[in-house]
Amino acid sequence: MRAKIVFASMTGNDEDMAEILEEDLLDQGLEVDSSDVSFTDANDYLDSDLCVFITYTYGEGAMTDEIADFYDQLKELDLTGKSFAVMGSGDKTYKEHYCENVFDFEKAFLACGAKELIPPLTVENAPDDDDIARIDQAAEELADKLNG
Numbered sequence: 001m002r003a004k005i006v007f008a009s010m011t012g013n014d015e016d017m018a019e020i021l022e023e024d025l026l027d028q029g030l031e032v033d034s035s036d037v038s039f040t041d042a043n044d045y046l047d048s049d050l051c052v053f054i055t056y057t058y059g060e061g062a063m064t065d066e067i068a069d070f071y072d073q074l075k076e077l078d079l080t081g082k083s084f085a086v087m088g089s090g091d092k093t094y095k096e097h098y099c100e101n102v103f104d105f106e107k108a109f110l111a112c113g114a115k116e117l118i119p120p121l122t123v124e125n126a127p128d129d130d131d132i133a134r135i136d137q138a139a140e141e142l143a144d145k146l147n148g
């Protein structure tokens with residue numbers, strides 16, 4: 001089974017989440033490839049069984065150019081038969097916009113026909129020990145569902 005992780009990160013929090021998930025999925029025996037959204041074409045998801053998107057949210061939910069470009073590419077894909085998961089870091093002081101871009105991508109993957117294996121995983125700012133444990137647990141669940 002192959003996983004493709006794409007992350008968007010300005011100050012490193014989402015990149016940290018991507019690294020934790022990558023290590024966890026490797027430990028679960030998956031082949032994993034991770035890349036920064038700025039250097040990735042959404043078509044790369046077509047080579048994988050599990051598509052993961054991990055993103056910040058800035059600007060009260062508005063998308064930055066780098067994720068808007070990727071989002072537009074993603075919307076054109078047919079991901080029927082593939083699985084996906086979305087995760088991301090945000091800040092609850094932004095209230096209704098908390099992690100909004102994570103939920104935007106959840107809707108886009110569903111519209112592409114992909115199957116959601118776990119609920120969106122959100123983290124406040126930098127992942128702490130509890131958050132890392134939740135990512136570890138999510139990776140186990142993803143691997144179980146992919147293999148089962």
Ligand SMILES: Cc1cc2nc3c(=O)[nH]c(=O)nc-3n(C[C@H](O)[C@H](O)[C@H](O)COP(=O)(O)O)c2cc1C
Nearest residue numbers: 009010011012013014059060061090091094098099
């Ligand atoms: C100008 C600015 C706007 C932000 N807007 C939001 C927002 O709308 N929703 C949210 O959940 N977090 C918001 N945040 C918080 C960031 O998403 C959060 O710090 C996140 O951890 C950054 O991830 P990164 O380190 O991967 O770039 C904002 C932060 C800044 C500095």
